[in-house]
Amino acid sequence: MDASPLDGFHEECGVFGVFGHTDSGALTALGLHALQHRGQEACGIVSFDGTEFFSHRALGLVDAAFGAADVIGGLKGHAAIGHNRYATTGETLVRNIQPLYADLSFGGFALAHNGNLTNAHTIRQALVRQGSLFQSTTDTEIILHLMAVSTRNDVIGRLVEAIGQIEGAYSLVALWGDRLVGLRDPHGIRPLVLGRLGESYILASETCALDIIGATFVRDIGPGEMVVIDRKGIQSSFPFAYKGAESRFCVFEYVYFARPDSFMEGRSVYGMRRRIGAELAREAPVEADYVVAVPDSGVPSAIGYAEESGIPFELGIIRNHYIGRTFIEPTNQIRNLGVKLKHNANRAFIEGKRIVLIDDSIVRGTTSKKIVEMVRAAGAAQVHMRISSPPTAHSCFYGIDTPSTSDLLAHKMDVEAIRTFIGADSLSYISIDGLYRALQDTGRDSGGPRFCDACFTGDYPVPLTDHANNCAGAKVTDLRERAGT
Amino acid sequence: MDASPLDGFHEECGVFGVFGHTDSGALTALGLHALQHRGQEACGIVSFDGTEFFSHRALGLVDAAFGAADVIGGLKGHAAIGHNRYATTGETLVRNIQPLYADLSFGGFALAHNGNLTNAHTIRQALVRQGSLFQSTTDTEIILHLMAVSTRNDVIGRLVEAIGQIEGAYSLVALWGDRLVGLRDPHGIRPLVLGRLGESYILASETCALDIIGATFVRDIGPGEMVVIDRKGIQSSFPFAYKGAESRFCVFEYVYFARPDSFMEGRSVYGMRRRIGAELAREAPVEADYVVAVPDSGVPSAIGYAEESGIPFELGIIRNHYIGRTFIEPTNQIRNLGVKLKHNANRAFIEGKRIVLIDDSIVRGTTSKKIVEMVRAAGAAQVHMRISSPPTAHSCFYGIDTPSTSDLLAHKMDVEAIRTFIGADSLSYISIDGLYRALQDTGRDSGGPRFCDACFTGDYPVPLTDHANNCAGAKVTDLRERAGT
């Protein structure tokens, strides 16, 4: 899958927290660097030294935002939380960059969130009617306002009360007083893991953020669990795990989002992708000369497909990683040349060959169409497309930026029509059952899925309240303000 | 007086508004340019085109912030308000730059304020306890929150209710729906004038901002008055003019702040300064060769002093205007050279001469001491300091950034001690009665002052509620965030 703005999903966020380390700011920056694939538009860190909060938030990559020694040096204290953000619409405003911070009646409170709330607009409208002033346009801010207007006396009580009113998918880290908190929604849709580094505790979206600082993985935070970390240690409770709620971890983290070196819910992401590729080879074999991945996301499945099928794996497409956020606005004349900023076919191993092309998904189809064209232009005799997930036919409301359902190619076409559209000689997706076999999960057959697979099946485990109220897209009256202010 | 960060008063703001002109953004930028002397740290404009609000806010001068064509072009619409800000403490955060903007339940609302609220912290604490989340650290934001939590149904009602709860000195311009509003506090402490440009209405802190765009002066907005301008015209009411409230316009606007080409409350600022100088010559004559002003603020009074005394006015001190906000951090060795970044003595007209030096005020005294030293080093035979205001012995709580009372030289010393401190041969201030004579105001003699002269007399016309509650300096828990974010 291509993560370009035109064709693809976008995980909105990565979160990180640390408690009990004198280099909390630097560790958080490193953790966010390891989670950079979860959001590249903006990043921020808030630290706390027991008395004061310190913050730095900026547009762009972690590397650029936190590279200067004085920036890290300014993030004083033994505790910190951080956030990577992928803005889904329009320009990113600095005031939307997380962690959000508020001066509540009990003092400062900082919050970072990965996920999406499905009743955010409904709650926001009620809060505004009651006199709340919103400063950002992010869903996350409603949690701060719900805490602010809570009548509970204790901070934990206010937080639990606030979280109790929101719906959706959320993995949160929060910092106040001298406490770091991590919590996950009742279905555990988005990931959150706990690690240790000496005496310090770490919270992170993925285990790769533990690896970068040499921390050890302790366990996944559970669905509906809240952990509160302070100088006395860690305390766990399950205030959000209501009766009947079952674990529905996002299956797309395995298929595409997570870094291959991460472990999620006990499984190696790379291992799962490799197994999916092998299952795909069994479900949709084809006679061919080479297995070629659309890099980088298709590589693990392609290796699995190659091993199972016995067809050699080759680097038939080369990716140019030196690419930023803007590029040359081509004239029409140049556009017609079919400029390939990001990928190039490795003609030496394509020309005259029958190619099995492995990608993780097809969203709008424009990228897949270009890739097939590029491979054909390099002389491929045949192009057989194999997709390591079922057709993406339903929009995600739980934190992954997908087009609306009506724009999804698989919503509008059947597989044969998609094949024609992208110009492949053959096209197969893995089946939903094949996907679960690969994940070693008996899936639907044994009492329902243990994953959220709504993007494939339309089975949404959490109510879509805003959507039902027709206020998901309700316009927030907002300033048209230039980026950076 | 020297407006350096180390020694001086700082007017916090200038405001401007326009309704009914297709170039509202450009006119506002020009108006703010004319008001630049009222605040140089930051500036902002919000415009409205009938449907959407547009905003640009930036650190620095108007010229730099709004010079680019696309910036002005982005401020669409027929109505706009703008603000110049002088930040009194620490670094300026972009989120503190006015106009402030809020998404209230009735839609967007923008607000710009010149003045200072004396019960802001008291109200803020109450609002935070009730669940309001503050996004800036400016006093102005409490007005937005008071409006947000108001139970009134109409916007004007909410605004009047909110303003009814605040105390202090305030001249406000606000923009919402299709209305521009201007209002002044019950005592009319800070200025606000109304102008016309063809069919358009203009609101501005000073008349010089009308001149720059060729608008005509209509009248001063009155103490406690509110004007509401919309497509149907202008409506005036006096919702804040409570019984017994009398006009107490800031006398220091005449002495120092306002631009000499402005008219305030019907008087020419330049003319008043010239008259003050003449009165000073009568009250405190001295035999001397030349009258020399500390430029630029001392010039009008010096001309008046020269005319009345018959002693020639000369440019004995030259000011370097090419000076920005930062300058070379000198080594101690250089510091001892007595570097004169801003002023230089005109030795040809100083050497061997008896000099009457005219300045508008002495705050901490460090600048005056340096100036006297510089004039002596250039060979002056005698230096007689004359100050065109009474001793500044009390801190201002109404929008002028003065040191706390205990840091004011005139609070700690009598005139003779100040003379010794600054090293002058003689020192005289104009008397409070002399000042009122010059202003053609019978002053205290006839039933009380018609000005606020608290900085000279300690007679504060508006209660200092925060000060009494010991919460004026109450720490707002705030992020230490780097400038620009």
Add this chain to the structure above:
Amino acid sequence: MDASPLDGFHEECGVFGVFGHTDSGALTALGLHALQHRGQEACGIVSFDGTEFFSHRALGLVDAAFGAADVIGGLKGHAAIGHNRYATTGETLVRNIQPLYADLSFGGFALAHNGNLTNAHTIRQALVRQGSLFQSTTDTEIILHLMAVSTRNDVIGRLVEAIGQIEGAYSLVALWGDRLVGLRDPHGIRPLVLGRLGESYILASETCALDIIGATFVRDIGPGEMVVIDRKGIQSSFPFAYKGAESRFCVFEYVYFARPDSFMEGRSVYGMRRRIGAELAREAPVEADYVVAVPDSGVPSAIGYAEESGIPFELGIIRNHYIGRTFIEPTNQIRNLGVKLKHNANRAFIEGKRIVLIDDSIVRGTTSKKIVEMVRAAGAAQVHMRISSPPTAHSCFYGIDTPSTSDLLAHKMDVEAIRTFIGADSLSYISIDGLYRALQDTGRDSGGPRFCDACFTGDYPVPLTDHANNCAGAKVTDLRERAGT
């Protein structure tokens, strides 16, 4: 006179040098700050620590370019030279910012120049034909190339040989090995003064740059003189003072360019302007109510005029100093409002009055026309324009950026026509004889002028070789490169 890009002269440069002080970089920055009026587009400093050269050059004001502590700290060493530049055409390229630096066969050599060479293109063409590669488009670089191709063995010899080939007006400071050099052209057209600060020597374009660092004035460098300063002291010689060459100091330095607190050739600049004003009052008296200067440059002459005539001097025009290089691109609608970014009439003292308006010169006339209109619009009964220099009828080729002769208003019109053009009730210029009387110089009557007054008389003391060769405007093939690179 208005120094706007559209109407006015522009002094191209200020130079500064110091030898023998551990803070040479900081002192040079301070000196350039005092000389900022001589060039505001770019500035640069090169320092030398006995082994290495250090440099910082930037677009913009000295204050901004050298404000950061690490910039000054990087300019190590006991000797430094600096330069302020006003670029006369198009965008300023960083590679044109002086001091220029070259790696010559004897080592590094840095050079800064105030003035203009009248045979620069002629020499450049010859050098390029012989194989010299030019890196800048400044005239100054030809001196480096002439030194590079010299066959002399000693650096001084090469420098003298190079200077011997150039024509025009030049005041230079240079730094190499462990020597600081200052020199002036045979006629001493542009200024250069020598000062001392303890054991250190200072060279500067004006004495105000000595004052700012507390240095004492020693003497003017003489026409055709070269001083060489090293650890052993200072040595003077006159290698460029050819037989028959007479001092022809630029009279326009007195009239407009120099700072009023500077002394030039033994005369106080302020004093001279004041005397010119008085002479003008004698030559061109008029009945009026107030004498008003076009600020800031017209003020000293206005004071002189007022004193001589007995008509009171008033601040009838107020200048806004908060103005940078760019401003709002007005729409036509706004342009027609007659926006006054820089000046405003002080209506209180203009309305109904007869005004004598004093300015230093009229170049293209557009600014004068606007000022007269502004004063009339403020209600002046009569406007009598008095100019403190003779009509500017000839272009300058010696370092002052004037329009070409054919664009000068006084070249195209007689005084009456100019009066009509600018809309004044009367107009008088001081006569050339009056000017010399004011300067206490017997002038033309006693064997020829002792000043360069070519801009008034067309009497050019130095040959205009490029002009004669038609190569003054010869196009240098140059890259269109974006500013800053």
Add this chain to the structure above:
Amino acid sequence: MDASPLDGFHEECGVFGVFGHTDSGALTALGLHALQHRGQEACGIVSFDGTEFFSHRALGLVDAAFGAADVIGGLKGHAAIGHNRYATTGETLVRNIQPLYADLSFGGFALAHNGNLTNAHTIRQALVRQGSLFQSTTDTEIILHLMAVSTRNDVIGRLVEAIGQIEGAYSLVALWGDRLVGLRDPHGIRPLVLGRLGESYILASETCALDIIGATFVRDIGPGEMVVIDRKGIQSSFPFAYKGAESRFCVFEYVYFARPDSFMEGRSVYGMRRRIGAELAREAPVEADYVVAVPDSGVPSAIGYAEESGIPFELGIIRNHYIGRTFIEPTNQIRNLGVKLKHNANRAFIEGKRIVLIDDSIVRGTTSKKIVEMVRAAGAAQVHMRISSPPTAHSCFYGIDTPSTSDLLAHKMDVEAIRTFIGADSLSYISIDGLYRALQDTGRDSGGPRFCDACFTGDYPVPLTDHANNCAGAKVTDLRERAGT
């Protein structure tokens, strides 16, 4: 191999040129983007529209430097050349960014160079003695000066005469008048290819820069060949192909530098690397569970090794591509954590396994040591290092930035000592004969190598004149100037 500043080679440059296309600037930017791996510190483009030259040069990546529409729009004309630069020492000065440009006696001339001249300092010293002034510190500038001082009348004659005097490795593109020129040194050490896009001609360092714009590959420019392209077409000559000179193409382009999808001298780079990996498997087999590449450069050889050995290829190391030029300055405490900014072991496939680790080379050894430690820390049972090139024991003088010979690990240690240093269980390099077998080149056995393999063998095909004259490191007296000026 790790291309970090601390451990690795650095190809200095990529070049690109186009003639005969209205979008020459955009095409060149795209070409440079495809060549970004050859230099990431700075980039520049000069275009020509038949009359004027246009230029933009900047620090940083092509994407950032040329992303703005107005930048590309400013590069007018039908011909352009461009350059990517990797600066080998200290900070990059803008004046060193290529293409270099000079105003020669016949007009403007622009030049971009990939390679390194081995007699540059020797020539530079002679030129400086004769009066040439250098503006950059790059070797390339001597070519401009040699042309400038040439007595030949025609530009081509001057260029040929200049190139005739230089020694080293050079692939050049040049632009002047209405001609684009490409040329290669007599041994063809550095690459240069010719392509066509419709009626336009393209020159580029690698074929991947043809692919990105859809141009077709025509042929390699030959050793000692010069092609001159103008509106009439292309003309080839061999002015630099002296008698006895044989092709000695850089073998390290195959091993590491070139992009795998490029073809060089008729061979697929990916295919060669794959063959080298297979040969390495034959020469240095080992019993193991997985073949793991050090990404990205080790991947093709690892695939070859895996296929030949039958051991499965796995993504045992994951690379984080979101990395810029600076990163968090870690405290010592953090440094000791072994922070892995760029690579992470894929623990799921490492733990308990015997790993064959494939990298392309070992330079200083520090990166290899860290990688081996990381793989062991992830639980590898054994780590067998295999290097797809012979030991790098000699410094490169032909355009690849290597440490001096004395700093190369293979110069100081034998293979067993290196194995101990990096901590591997076994270590093998491919033999020089094995390398040539893989490249299908009979190599030394049949009358001498057809490649430059000096970095492995010390057999330098071009004299090291500067080195012999001890002036390779001769200090150029240079300004210490801040980046960007």
